[in-house]
Amino acid sequence: MLIEDENNLDVEMSDNELNDEQENSRKSELESMFKDIDHLNEPSCIDNILMSLEEIRDEDHLFMELLVERVSREEITWYQPWYQQSNSLTRPLKCSEKQKNAEPFLTDTISKAESDRIKKNWRKFMKKYKVPDQLISLARWKNKGKSRLPNTPEEQAKRFVVAYLSRGLERTLYQVFRHIVTYYGSPNKGPYTPEEEKIMEVCFEYHPNHAVTLLSSVLKREPRGIYKRLQQQLNVKPDIKKMKWTLPLATKFLKLLLKYTDLPLEKLKNRSIEKSVFVKLAEKFEHNYTHLRLFWYQSLHVQLFVEEHIKLNKLRKRAFKKLRDSSYQVWTDIRWKDFVTQFPEGLTHRFLYIVCRRVVCSIPDYLKLPLQDLTEQALQKIRKTRYRKLRLKRLCLNEDGDLVKISSTDW
DNA sequence: TAGTCATCACTAGCATCAGT
DNA sequence: ACTGATGCTAGTGATGACTA
Incomplete structure (x- = not known):
């Protein structure tokens, strides 16, 4: 034995x-x-x-x-x-x-x-x-x-x-x-190098029918990634202009969102909204629906539904302390949807993720570091930062149905 | 220099189709 | 009944240009 x-x-x-x-x-x-x-x-x-x-x-x-x-x-x-x-x-x-x-x-x-x-x-x-x-x-x-x-x-x-x-x-x-x-x-990940692109070109020239599977083996990459890359090269990219969110634009967005979901504002809190709604919005805004969806969950939702004035770095400090004491081992273990439930209402997991990631993304190898080390470094960075008082802007609808800023001096 | 935005890439699921 | 190839989606993740 x-x-x-x-x-x-x-x-x-x-x-x-x-x-x-x-x-x-x-x-x-x-x-x-x-x-x-x-x-x-x-x-x-x-x-x-x-x-x-x-x-x-x-x-x-x-x-x-x-x-x-x-x-x-x-x-x-x-x-x-x-x-x-x-x-x-x-x-x-x-x-x-x-x-x-x-x-x-x-x-x-x-x-x-x-x-x-x-x-x-x-x-x-x-x-x-x-x-x-x-x-x-x-x-x-x-x-x-x-x-x-x-x-x-x-x-x-x-x-x-x-x-x-x-x-x-x-x-x-x-x-x-x-x-x-x-x-x-398929251990190769990340952006495609010029060499890889050349290889792709050659393969498609000589073996158009088996190019993808061939490339996936040779480049040690996922076939789906290669398909996607191929589409990008073939497709003329739709010309999407950069979007700058302003209060009037956000107002227009919210009004349409209310109209398409046929729900009052309060009901939109923490609600998952069907893709079709964002697709309709995307037509009106002539922009990618994924971007609009992201804008809702990452920004507007938070600014509308958070009930207190949040100092970003205070929030970060709290988050990193919780992460440090959690059972997660590395950054990628974090289940943001679970994690966000420990925070004030109105915050979304995507918002929390983006706010925390800002701090750690410049730390080398942050995806692989033990979370204890990573959070310590992050907390140190937060202590050193100069803009410690940045607050999250909060918004609400006024009587005319327009979005306005809630003044933070009221608090 | 922190935040915003766009874009590229990957993960993990589901589905469909044709071949064995 | 099972496979590989292919397609689509939501959710994550990386990165760089721009901006306040």
Whole structure:
């Protein structure tokens, strides 16, 4: 019987080191594809890309063969909650009425702690089954040209690994697999570099039909991101002017909002408003509906419904102290909708987020720092700031139905 | 220099379609 | 019955130009 010793797993590279390494190898890979090539139509360019694709496919293929060999006779012996017993990794779990009352699983974004747990499970798995550290291959391997029945060796192996990685998590196999695919399968994130754009161009020139899947492999990016980028390049951008919100404009906005929702102002507080309403508003304002929606939830809602004069930095101080003492581990763990309930009425989660983020966004690596450190730094920054008395402007409707400012000297 | 605004990008869900 | 490819959405997150 193999004893799994968690304490032996401590020797590992920190995340940052790993990321830097990946980052560097990615850059040199992409650069080598374009070495000495100035003209996009150079066939050697697409050759390089295709070669790189081949390498990736081979790598994944070999890894899967090894995996099948190592786990083909393994059976699941550990306890599995009902929601981990499904056979499908690529479709969300459908629950029957009965199951909805059973032991529940989480549905929000996977937190830092959960992600670490998956990593830990993977290290155990590697050790026990003697496979290389190549989760990326599992993540991007596609069952093509083979039977897709769930009991083929490859599918079984894949399911076994994912089930193993899901141990101890209140998540479905689908959720864990999604997490693996996004975090390990397409590790390249952020804006597209000029090299990447060149590669995209070349691929579309030579292989328009498979360009997206090809690019997703070679660039190690999510296919959806590539689609989106493509659309941006093809589409003539609609000419949206910058918008400057003024009291008259906000008045017009609010009047229309009241009209389209057919509700009195008080009823709009904390209410989620249908998209169609914002789409109608967007037509009137000739602006993106998402922007208008953001304006409502991030600004106007707060200014209308907050019942006291708020000093921004006082609010921040309070928020960061609460965050420091919370159970959240890193910034991205924060569930703003839950968090905002601890604050005065009228504040929205988006407002709170934007106000707090202002402080931390200039702190290097703020998304990864332990929240305790981050909040300490944030509190220090707030203490040092010069504009400590900034208050939130509050607004109300006067008798004519126009928005006016509530003077803060009344308080 | 803090706040505003626009825009790009990613995450995680849902849906549909064709292929095996 | 299940897959991959593709599309859409709400919610988050990053960044840079502009402004008060």
